Amino acid sequence: MTLPAPLSEIVDDFAAVEGQDKLQLLLEFSRELPPIPAELEEAAMEPVPECQSPLFLSVDTADREHVRLHFSAPPEAPTTRGFASILHQGLDGLSAEQILEVPDDFYAALGLAEAVSPLRLRGMSAMLARIKRHLRS
Numbered sequence: 001m002t003l004p005a006p007l008s009e010i011v012d013d014f015a016a017v018e019g020q021d022k023l024q025l026l027l028e029f030s031r032e033l034p035p036i037p038a039e040l041e042e043a044a045m046e047p048v049p050e051c052q053s054p055l056f057l058s059v060d061t062a063d064r065e066h067v068r069l070h071f072s073a074p075p076e077a078p079t080t081r082g083f084a085s086i087l088h089q090g091l092d093g094l095s096a097e098q099i100l101e102v103p104d105d106f107y108a109a110l111g112l113a114e115a116v117s118p119l120r121l122r123g124m125s126a127m128l129a130r131i132k133r134h135l136r137s
Contacts, residue, residue, distance in 0.1 A: 003106060004098045007090030014110040023115050030081035033088060036070045045072060050126035052119060053077030055084060057127060059134035064096040069131065079116060083124040086110070087131070096135040104128060 003011060010029075017025055036042065036058070045056035053073060060068035069092045071084035086107075091099050107124045 001103055001106065001109060003102060004090065004094050006094075007086075007102065007106065010086055010090050011106070011109045014112070019115070022110070022112055026082035026086075026112065026116075027078050028082075029085040029089070030078040033071060033073065033081045033085040036072050040070055042072050045070070046130060048123065048126050048130055051080050051083075051123035053080040055080050055123070055127070057084070057130060059131050061096060061134060064135075066093050067096050067099060067135065068092060071127075079120050080123060083107075083120075083127065087124070087127055091131070100132055100135055102128065102132075104132075 014022055014025060036045070040058055042056050045058045048055045048057060051073075054077070056072040058068075058070040060070070062068075069088055071081075071088055073081045073084050075081070091102070104125065106128075107121060113121065
């Protein structure tokens with residue numbers, strides 16, 4: 001699987017830990033999700049209803065060589081925030097082409113299937129699918 005360098009580093013970080021340490025790493029990522037910019041209203045963001053917790057995203061394609069991604073999720077939803085943070089840290093600022101080349105199931109390489117429900121993993125898949133849909137339109 002070929003991933004952009006920032007996302008590959010995150011996958012490597014998860015591969016380096018086992019069991020509950022993966023959940024701890026996901027929790028650390030949840031704390032690193034940046035707030036949405038002041039000029040961006042959550043109401044203008046796209047909801048991702050497949051996520052178990054409220055999640056909104058914005059894909060700024062004004063510069064297709066440096067796509068900007070913004071996510072909003074409540075602090076009491078650490079798994080959803082963690083997934084959003086992984087996508088933010090791994091994809092924000094990359095080109096549309098690089099993001100479109102990310103395998104739809106890259107998240108399987110994080111090794112979270114044992115620790116996180118399939119429903120939650122589907123939420124991460126849905127986030128990536130919506131980002132790609134924006135990039136294709």
